[in-house]
Amino acid sequence: MVDVKPVITKGLEGIYVSESAICKVDGTAGKLYYRGYSIEEIAEHSSFEEAAYLVLYGKLPTASELSAFDAALKESRALPKYVIGIIKGMVGKADTMDILRTALSAMSAEDKEVEDMSEAANLRKSARIISAIASIVATTGRLMEGKRYVKPNAKLSHAENLLYMLKGKKPRSDEARLLDVMMVLHVEHSTNASTFSTMVAGSTLSDIYSAVTAGISTLKGPLHGGADRASLRMMYSIGSPDNTENYINSALEGKQKIMGFGHRVYKTYDPRAKVMHKYLEQLSATGTEEVKNLISIAFRAENMMIEKLGKTRGIWPNVDFFSGPIYVQIGIPIDLFTPIFAASRAPGWCAHMIEYWRDNRLMRPLEYYNGDIDKEYVPMDAR
Amino acid sequence: MVDVKPVITKGLEGIYVSESAICKVDGTAGKLYYRGYSIEEIAEHSSFEEAAYLVLYGKLPTASELSAFDAALKESRALPKYVIGIIKGMVGKADTMDILRTALSAMSAEDKEVEDMSEAANLRKSARIISAIASIVATTGRLMEGKRYVKPNAKLSHAENLLYMLKGKKPRSDEARLLDVMMVLHVEHSTNASTFSTMVAGSTLSDIYSAVTAGISTLKGPLHGGADRASLRMMYSIGSPDNTENYINSALEGKQKIMGFGHRVYKTYDPRAKVMHKYLEQLSATGTEEVKNLISIAFRAENMMIEKLGKTRGIWPNVDFFSGPIYVQIGIPIDLFTPIFAASRAPGWCAHMIEYWRDNRLMRPLEYYNGDIDKEYVPMDAR
Numbered sequence A, B: 001m002v003d004v005k006p007v008i009t010k011g012l013e014g015i016y017v018s019e020s021a022i023c024k025v026d027g028t029a030g031k032l033y034y035r036g037y038s039i040e041e042i043a044e045h046s047s048f049e050e051a052a053y054l055v056l057y058g059k060l061p062t063a064s065e066l067s068a069f070d071a072a073l074k075e076s077r078a079l080p081k082y083v084i085g086i087i088k089g090m091v092g093k094a095d096t097m098d099i100l101r102t103a104l105s106a107m108s109a110e111d112k113e114v115e116d117m118s119e120a121a122n123l124r125k126s127a128r129i130i131s132a133i134a135s136i137v138a139t140t141g142r143l144m145e146g147k148r149y150v151k152p153n154a155k156l157s158h159a160e161n162l163l164y165m166l167k168g169k170k171p172r173s174d175e176a177r178l179l180d181v182m183m184v185l186h187v188e189h190s191t192n193a194s195t196f197s198t199m200v201a202g203s204t205l206s207d208i209y210s211a212v213t214a215g216i217s218t219l220k221g222p223l224h225g226g227a228d229r230a231s232l233r234m235m236y237s238i239g240s241p242d243n244t245e246n247y248i249n250s251a252l253e254g255k256q257k258i259m260g261f262g263h264r265v266y267k268t269y270d271p272r273a274k275v276m277h278k279y280l281e282q283l284s285a286t287g288t289e290e291v292k293n294l295i296s297i298a299f300r301a302e303n304m305m306i307e308k309l310g311k312t313r314g315i316w317p318n319v320d321f322f323s324g325p326i327y328v329q330i331g332i333p334i335d336l337f338t339p340i341f342a343a344s345r346a347p348g349w350c351a352h353m354i355e356y357w358r359d360n361r362l363m364r365p366l367e368y369y370n371g372d373i374d375k376e377y378v379p380m381d382a383r
Helices: A039-045 A048-057 A063-075 A081-090 A094-110 A119-146 A158-167 A175-185 A193-202 A208-219 A227-239 A243-251 A272-284 A289-313 A324-328 A333-356 B039-045 B048-057 B064-073 B081-090 B096-112 B119-144 B160-168 B175-186 B193-202 B206-217 B225-240 B242-251 B271-286 B291-312 B323-330 B333-356
Strands: A016-020 A023-027 A032-033 A367-368 B015-021 B023-026 B032-033 B366-369
Touching: A016 A193, A016 B160, A032 A039, A032 A048, A032 A208, A032 A272, A032 A324, A032 B039, A039 A048, A039 A175, A039 A272, A039 A333, A048 A063, A048 A158, A048 A175, A048 A333, A048 B015, A048 B323, A063 A094, A063 A119, A081 A094, A081 A119, A081 B081, A081 B096, A094 A119, A094 A208, A094 A333, A094 B081, A094 B096, A094 B206, A119 A158, A119 A333, A158 A175, A158 A333, A175 A272, A175 A324, A193 A324, A193 A333, A193 B193, A208 A333, A208 B096, A208 B193, A227 A243, A227 A289, A227 A324, A243 A272, A243 A289, A272 A289, A272 A324, A289 A324, A367 B333, B015 B333, B032 B039, B032 B048, B032 B271, B039 B048, B039 B175, B039 B271, B048 B064, B048 B119, B048 B160, B048 B175, B048 B333, B064 B119, B064 B366, B081 B096, B081 B119, B096 B119, B096 B333, B119 B160, B119 B206, B119 B333, B119 B366, B160 B175, B160 B333, B175 B193, B175 B271, B175 B323, B175 B333, B193 B206, B193 B333, B206 B333, B225 B242, B225 B291, B225 B323, B225 B333, B271 B323, B291 B323
Parallel strands: A016 B366, A367 B015
Antiparallel strands: A023 A032, B023 B032
């Protein structure tokens, strides 16, 4: 039999792996919908709690549904002592995403429903996971500064409480609103690499903690969630707005990848980046001097990139490009950017897992073997 | 624009995601090759250490290469105190795979080369990961019995030391050889779900600990690594050999899935199961009474299944079906079966990750949106 080389779709580009009613990404029109509602509407009207409910349950909640979901989230905010111990043991030695991956994985020991694969149990576990990730992220930031764990405050919203557990004091309402919007914008984005990884892990019928741990493992990389850190680092390297043109030109000449631009699906302006842009315009008047400087750099880099690569090659600013200055304004350290992305994306990971399990199929692709065959074993002394 | 529904390949069946020179699975002929050498040859001649080297480095090692690799493995056998603490904290509360997932994830904090993405560093990290997983597995089994952590013994081989750290005494040579063969048979198997998950996680350029943590998360499920536990549980449920026909018949009538049979790629006898079969034939004379009984049940179930489903529908015994009686003979508790699978597969996960990174492409498939669109946001009081 002749071995005909098959078509290999590296990166699975263009391959449809599932049907879903969670999220529509229209990469040509630059539109994004959560459960049919445009991201612009959701970012304007919904809190993180409401957006998470919408994505998980498929509908906007009534007042009592939202209140029950909110209560479930609040119940799971406190971290068990041994998980705080894990964070303490890794802080200063490990990347914040490595800490989050480990601590969330450890949380499964606290959950008596881990192996219950009913949809109701998985929805309950989703709320616990969403809260746990937020608390782990805040506590990691807290312990990184050598400070003590802050107990959650049930009077605060999800975003407020995250900032409270991070900083040890109640946040200003404008800061909490900025974090809330950022989290809403990151709740869900179809089969991006981390969500897909979640589905691959869950497709063996492992469990939702295993699946989300795989998602966190995947989000860490600079080609995915890690891009927000890389973008801000670039802005700091540029330093002053007047240096932007020089920097970008020499980066492009050196064929360096500019982080925060280009997207596998969007071939136009990322609608989430557009929402952020509006907030950045406000902050360019009201922000700190550092933030104003970063925004000037960001806007000049954006204009250049759109002229040079956007209009001609479809490489536009994406969601990761503008995150930095907003997080800096809220006082979030750069090492927490990607963990906060994880805290925001947790509802999307869980929603996809739960939906995929309704019609589960083990993810088992093929690879084409291009090596030798039927080699003869050579004993050690003849090698 | 009319939205034409695309072809959806659920489970990625038949999709080629990469080229690889690591492993050839010929599902029609029932053949498996590691780097071109047939599994029968490798299982007969190679230790786990040699098979791991072969898969990672692409060639059979010379005596000095094997000795250097063995020394690297031995150096990384001892677990840091805080990782033993994590295992202790989770034992009795969490599944053994949840413990392994967490403890291996935590090991990244000990490794100063985590973020070094050079191939040389990733090969060094692979040896550390292979050793760490084995020690975590043994220590988990040890602490599950309420006993104390056993320090590794550098005079012992990889399989011997795993049993030594598990049981606190040097294993008999026939026991160590059985475990060694079992581990060799599980070293690598192309893009199975856990290896694929490793590649998805790593494709964002995260790091090799993140990638392997995703692999462990994926292996846990009963449709993948968890099948070996399910198979043995079925044998215990059958209880006596004479009950086999009744049990299998009623299971098939009830359309129950019989764990340990059928495979996405093999449509004939799994060559690994064939190697195990030979060892089981020996054990059916030399094994304990419990093991002899299990083997009788396994062989009767095997014959029935081949007659009923193998010859007609291509559903044959796979690698997971025969593991149970062998592990029982070595004295490995059922909850360690899947963790030992992970310890065995670690070289395959690492080899695939390292190979994929040479020509990396972000894994980002698509999904088809089948929900509503452009829904109007309804304020809370109008819901």
